Amino acid sequence: MAAPALQTLDAVVDVETPEQVVFSYTVAGIGSRAAAALIDYLLSVAAILVIVTAAVAIMGTSRTHLAGSGPWVIAVLIALLFAMFWGYYVLFEALWDGQTPGKRRLGLRVVRDGGYSITFGASAARNLMRIVDLQPGFSYGVGMITAILSPSGKRLGDYAAGTIVVRERPATLTSDPAATTEERSIIAQAAPRWREFGLLLTTVQRRRGLRALSEAEVSDFVARYREISADLARLQTATHGRQSAALFTLNRLVAGGHNLLYRERRLTPRSVWTYLTTTVPREIRRSALPIGIAAALLFGPGAIAYTAVVTHPAIAPTFLPPGMLDRADAGVERARNGEGYVPDPELFRPVMSSAIIANNVQVTFLAFAGGILAGAGTVAALVFNGIDLGGVLGLYQSKGILPLIVAFVAPHGVLELSAICIAGGAGLLLGSAILLPGALTRREALVIRGRRAITLIAGTTILLIFAGALEGFVSPIPWWTLQQKLAVSGMTALLLGLFVNLDRGRV
Numbered sequence: 001m002a003a004p005a006l007q008t009l010d011a012v013v014d015v016e017t018p019e020q021v022v023f024s025y026t027v028a029g030i031g032s033r034a035a036a037a038l039i040d041y042l043l044s045v046a047a048i049l050v051i052v053t054a055a056v057a058i059m060g061t062s063r064t065h066l067a068g069s070g071p072w073v074i075a076v077l078i079a080l081l082f083a084m085f086w087g088y089y090v091l092f093e094a095l096w097d098g099q100t101p102g103k104r105r106l107g108l109r110v111v112r113d114g115g116y117s118i119t120f121g122a123s124a125a126r127n128l129m130r131i132v133d134l135q136p137g138f139s140y141g142v143g144m145i146t147a148i149l150s151p152s153g154k155r156l157g158d159y160a161a162g163t164i165v166v167r168e169r170p171a172t173l174t175s176d177p178a179a180t181t182e183e184r185s186i187i188a189q190a191a192p193r194w195r196e197f198g199l200l201l202t203t204v205q206r207r208r209g210l211r212a213l214s215e216a217e218v219s220d221f222v223a224r225y226r227e228i229s230a231d232l233a234r235l236q237t238a239t240h241g242r243q244s245a246a247l248f249t250l251n252r253l254v255a256g257g258h259n260l261l262y263r264e265r266r267l268t269p270r271s272v273w274t275y276l277t278t279t280v281p282r283e284i285r286r287s288a289l290p291i292g293i294a295a296a297l298l299f300g301p302g303a304i305a306y307t308a309v310v311t312h313p314a315i316a317p318t319f320l321p322p323g324m325l326d327r328a329d330a331g332v333e334r335a336r337n338g339e340g341y342v343p344d345p346e347l348f349r350p351v352m353s354s355a356i357i358a359n360n361v362q363v364t365f366l367a368f369a370g371g372i373l374a375g376a377g378t379v380a381a382l383v384f385n386g387i388d389l390g391g392v393l394g395l396y397q398s399k400g401i402l403p404l405i406v407a408f409v410a411p412h413g414v415l416e417l418s419a420i421c422i423a424g425g426a427g428l429l430l431g432s433a434i435l436l437p438g439a440l441t442r443r444e445a446l447v448i449r450g451r452r453a454i455t456l457i458a459g460t461t462i463l464l465i466f467a468g469a470l471e472g473f474v475s476p477i478p479w480w481t482l483q484q485k486l487a488v489s490g491m492t493a494l495l496l497g498l499f500v501n502l503d504r505g506r507v
Contacts, residue, residue, distance in 0.1 A: 011026070011027040011029075011151065011153060012024040012025065012026055012027065013025045013027055013152050013164060013166070015115035015258070017115070017254070017258055021229040021230075021232055021233050021254065023115075023232060023250075023251045023254040023255050023258070024251050024255075025111070025115065025164070025167075026166060026167045027152055027153040027164060027165070027167070028108045028165040028167045029153070029167075030144060030147055030148060032107075032108060032167065033108065033147070033165055034144075035106055036100070036102035036105065036106040036108055037102060037140075038102070039101060039105055039106075040088065040089070040100050040101060040102035040103075043101055043102070044084060044085075047084055047088075051077065051081065051084070052077065055073050055074070055076075055077040059073055071349070071351050072350050074351045074354075075350035075351050075354035075355075076354070078351070078354040078355055078358055079354050079357075079358065082358040082361075086127075086128070086362075086365070088100070089123070089127040089130075090123050090124050090127045093110055093118055093123040093126075093127070094118065094119070094120040094123045094124075097117050097118070097259070097263060098110035098111055098117060098118040103165075107167060107168045108165055108167055108168070109165070109168055109259075110123070110126070110163050110164070110166075111164060111166055111259060112161075112162055112163050113162045113163065113447070115255065115258050115259060116259075117259055117263040118161075118163060121451055121454045121455070122161040122163055123161070124454050124458075125160050125161035125450045125451070125453070125454045126155075126158055126163050128157075128365050128368060128369055128454070128457065129155075129157030129160050129369050129372060130143070130157060130369075131365055131366055131369045132156055132370070132377070133146075133155050133156050133157055142155075142156065143156065146159075152164050153165060156372050159372075159443065159446055160372055160430060160446055160450040161447070161450060162446075162447035162450070168256070180238065180239075183235065183238045183239060183244065183246065186234055186235055186238055186246075187246050190227075190231045193224065193227060193228065193231075194228060194231070194250065194253060196224070197224045197225070197253055197257070198253055200221065200224065201253060201256045201257060201260070204221065204260060205256070205260070209260060210263070221257075221260075221261075222261065224257075225254075225257040225258075225261060228250060228253055228254055228257070229254055229257075232247075232250045232251065232254050235247055235250055275455075275458070276458070276462065277502050277503060278502070278503040279455055280455055280456075280458055280459040280462075281499060281500050281501065281502045281503050283456055283459070284422060284456065284459055285500060285501075286452070287425050287429060290425035290426075290428040290429050290432070291421050291422055292425075293424075293425070294378070294382055294420075294421045294424025294425045294427075294428055295421040297383055297386065297424065298382045298383075298386040298389075298417070298420060298421060298424065300386065301383045301386040301387045301390065302387065302389045302390030302393075303390055304387075304390065305319075305386070305388075305389075305390030305391040305394060306390035306393050306394040306397070307390075307394070308391075309394030309395055309397075309398060310394045310397050313395070313398040316391060316394070316395050316398070319387065319391060320388070320391050320392065320395060324392055324395070325395070327342075328392075328395050328396055328401075329399075331399070331401050331404050331405070332399055332400075332401055334404065335401040335403075335404045338478070339478050340404075340407070340408065340476055340477070340478030341404050341405050341407065341408035341475075341476070342408065342476055349472050349473050349476070350472065351472075352471070352472040352476070353468050353469050353471065353472020353473055354468070356467075356468040356471045356472055357464055357467075357468030357469070360416060360468060361460075361461055361464050363381075363385075363420065363423075364420065364422075364423035364457060364460045365423075365457070366381055367381045367420065367423040367424050367427045368423050368427050368430070368453060368454075368456075368457050369427070371426065371427030371428060371429065371430030371431045371453065372431075373431075374434045374435055375427065375428055375430070375431020375432065375434070375435065376431070377427065378424055378428055379428075379431075381424070381427075382420075382424045385420065392405070393405065393406075406482065407480070407481075407482045407485050408475050408476070408485075409475070410475075410485040410486050410488065410489040411470045411474045411475045411485050411488040411489060411492070412470040412471040412474070412475055412492075413489060414489050414492045414493045414496060415463045415464070415466055415467035415470070415492050415496060416463075416464065416467040416471070418463060418496060419459075419460040419463040419464045419467065420460075422456050422459055422460045422463070423456065423457060423460045426452075426453035426454070426456035426457050426460075427453070429449045429452055429453045429456070430446065430450060430453050432445075432449065433445035433446040433448070433449040433450070434446065463496070466492075470488070470492070474488060
């Protein structure tokens, strides 16, 4: 344990418990967080190598390599790599009560403001924001600068999620020559139960929380926690603000007990189902205004770009990529021959679907995370995507082959474009917390609207899974007529409407 005189050099965050006792968390420093991140990075790389090696081995056992199950193996590989990149931190922090393997090794933990254990939504919010925090490139420059400037060591993801990263050092009771008579009396009287609670706390943490205890054991834990909370209040009064070894020890014990006692309930299939079928649809309806603004930012520039290219086709090369221009030129011949928008290698449809889902979900993550920049990142993502979409449609119309691309886009377009608008609404919610917090502080508004935004992102992920499946398996089919694919589009619109209103009438 660090000497009491040195403890004042640590950044601390005070937390008032429901029992009206104040304890302190020690904020994790940049160095320890970077070391934990390095451990997690190496573990991620090792896991990716194992996944890729297994996929190659499976492919190698096939005589035709790319035939049969080969495309499905590649599709699963893409999905697993995407899940590893985006899900590693989210799942570990949510399931391990704020710890990844790297954080556990370094004695760090993510907790919510107020000392409460992290939720799945808060973990998702802070970790999806990494797409901004890791800039420029993968240097984590933005995240490190904001953490250094923040008194509580918060990066942008922590602000959006309402979390902090704390250090859990072992607490041992040592003698303190500077202690007053009153302090020594309190310590002499209470030290045995502090040691007993410390042992109990370690046991419960190793058993993954109070849910592993019987009802009688939980009652005993709560009673002991209340006793040491009262001891902490007495000792704080006796020390008159002076740092001491006993005070530090008791702080750590109360902090550990508080985190266990007020930990969120474990996720269950029923709670996940309720969240997806009730909370998500309600939030989509509640956020109709920001979603509508996002739609205007997407389709408004798209309409302008479409009109501009149809009226003046020569401007298309100024903002559309060469590959898209070449595809449109080839599309004239494909339309004449009765072929589809793109070649349909039926064998590789699973690969296409998996890659499309991964790419589109990542785009929605970007639209969400861009909201932390006062909404500027979200607005830019929507406007530029709208210009690209409108420009491409205008290009095909200028060549007289618009039905070719419409037939491709129709089956998945309703779900995909709706998901982009909803994700844009999520980003605008974050931006509004900074620009228009209302009666709340910006920090409070960011946490509240961040929870709403991450619920919207959960909804977009569901939509994009179905959209990606349609884009990979249905959209490329060349022999389906435009009317048939528009029928699929209409069906997806109907199902989307049913989903958004799924919970209506429920109590």
